[in-house]
Amino acid sequence: MSTLTEAELVKINDYWNAANYLAAGQIYLQENALLKEPLKPEHIKPRLLGHWGTSPGLNLVYVHLNKLINDTDADVLYICGPGHGAPAIIAHTYLEGTYSEIYPAVPENEEGMRQLFRQFSTPGGIPSHVSAHTPGSIHEGGELGYALSHAFGAAFDNPDLLVACVVGDGEAETCPLEGSWKSIEFLNPARDGAVLPILHLNGYKISGPTVLARMSDEALRQLFTGYGYDVFFVEGDNPRSVHCQMAGVMAEAYRRIKNIQNNARHGSAVSPAQWPVIIMRTPKGWTGPKEWGGVPIEGTFRSHQVPLTGVRENLDKLKYVEKWMRSYRPELLFDDNGKLVPELAALAPKKDKRMSALPYGNGGLLLKELQLPVLKSMSWMYPSRELLRPKARATWVNICVTCSR
Numbered sequence: 001m002s003t004l005t006e007a008e009l010v011k012i013n014d015y016w017n018a019a020n021y022l023a024a025g026q027i028y029l030q031e032n033a034l035l036k037e038p039l040k041p042e043h044i045k046p047r048l049l050g051h052w053g054t055s056p057g058l059n060l061v062y063v064h065l066n067k068l069i070n071d072t073d074a075d076v077l078y079i080c081g082p083g084h085g086a087p088a089i090i091a092h093t094y095l096e097g098t099y100s101e102i103y104p105a106v107p108e109n110e111e112g113m114r115q116l117f118r119q120f121s122t123p124g125g126i127p128s129h130v131s132a133h134t135p136g137s138i139h140e141g142g143e144l145g146y147a148l149s150h151a152f153g154a155a156f157d158n159p160d161l162l163v164a165c166v167v168g169d170g171e172a173e174t175c176p177l178e179g180s181w182k183s184i185e186f187l188n189p190a191r192d193g194a195v196l197p198i199l200h201l202n203g204y205k206i207s208g209p210t211v212l213a214r215m216s217d218e219a220l221r222q223l224f225t226g227y228g229y230d231v232f233f234v235e236g237d238n239p240r241s242v243h244c245q246m247a248g249v250m251a252e253a254y255r256r257i258k259n260i261q262n263n264a265r266h267g268s269a270v271s272p273a274q275w276p277v278i279i280m281r282t283p284k285g286w287t288g289p290k291e292w293g294g295v296p297i298e299g300t301f302r303s304h305q306v307p308l309t310g311v312r313e314n315l316d317k318l319k320y321v322e323k324w325m326r327s328y329r330p331e332l333l334f335d336d337n338g339k340l341v342p343e344l345a346a347l348a349p350k351k352d353k354r355m356s357a358l359p360y361g362n363g364g365l366l367l368k369e370l371q372l373p374v375l376k377s378m379s380w381m382y383p384s385r386e387l388l389r390p391k392a393r394a395t396w397v398n399i400c401v402t403c404s405r
């Protein structure tokens with residue numbers, strides 16, 4: 001059910017490459033951001049830290065949400081359960097220009113990209129996880145478990161908001177996350193916004209296999225149908241195929257969400273609604289280093305954090321990292337000054353529609369005074385004095401006087 005033309009497919013894939021390049025750059029590079037010269041050991045950070053494994057999947061979802069926003073003008077908030085994949089989310093906030101608007105010390109040029117890379121997970125720089133510093137983020141993600149409950153919390157009472165929430169298959173094994181699938185029961189399509197969970201089955205939680213990734217599609221469909229979801233799968237390791245599937249599935253999921261909401265808001269609600277969930281099976285560390293020393297890295301737990309370590313000390317590894325990063329073809333994605341080329345920049349939504357600039361993701365912009373009734377007028381709150389013994393009555397009066405000051 002592809003909804004992509006060949007030209008769209010090529011551009012979406014290039015934009016994804018740009019985000020993947022920036023994610024890898026944040027983990028590895030401190031100099032030579034655009035790879036204008038061959039990599040040298042001193043271009044590599046002395047202490048490698050960051051999570052590559054989840055990043056290509058997070059980037060893929062982000063790129064396709066961008067397309068959905070452009071096609072539908074929806075307000076979409078991105079909640080990133082695997083918040084350890086900050087290199088991906090930060091890459092997008094930078095590609096769409098928000099990062100440089102908020103942090104002028106990190107401009108959209110070669111020096112800005114160098115700065116973006118150097119500051120990541122560095123003392124005096126920025127955290128390795130999505131944080132309060134990350135534009136458009138209301139969810140830190142470092143402590144796994146709360147992505148979906150935060151997503152539902154954001155959607156309640158915000159009827160025009162779509163919250164896209166990536167849940168890692170590792171996070172899905174935590175108790176809070178397992179419990180929060182059921183929040184769908186509390187979503188009122190007439191009054192609330194929508195949550196679109198995207199369960200990312202990349203197979204591993206750090207070094208261990210995950211339960212959900214080992215289940216068959218049919219078993220997953222039954223499980224999530226039981227919870228109240230309408231299940232869509234996106235699967236594979238061929239980027240062309242996965243882009244086409246994701247574009248089609250996102251469009252269809254959005255169409256069904258709008259149907260549920262329109263029916264509920266115009267009087268013909270089907271109760272209970274089955275809300276879409278996307279289950280995405282893609283390799284961990286997709287497009288990263290394939291293997292080293294005969295041991296596979298892509299698609300395994302070895303790509304969870306830094307897929308190849310000891311790069312400064314080993315020239316062969318250094319060459320391998322260079323080959324990997326050049327595979328994204330940065331010279332075609334960024335101009336000579338390091339700015340994303342205009343054909344790709346056009347793919348990002350504009351102004352407040354950018355997920356990194358969405359007012360819903362910035363409490364300060366939508367803050368409202370809390371409307372509280374005057375306590376003295378709430379006579380129903382006061383217990384009958386006769387019912388209270390003298391000591392309790394004195395305490396109660398004290399509380400009331402203190403509260404009404």
Ligand SMILES: Cc1ncc(C[n+]2csc(CCOP(=O)(O)OP(=O)(O)O)c2C)c(N)n1
Nearest residue numbers: 054082142143144168169170171204205206
């Ligand atoms: C509550 C909690 N337990 C353990 C960790 C350590 N931890 C960090 S990442 C990770 C694996 C997460 O797996 P998944 O959610 O599937 O993300 P991905 O594989 O995409 O990185 C774990 C267990 C944590 N961050 N929070």
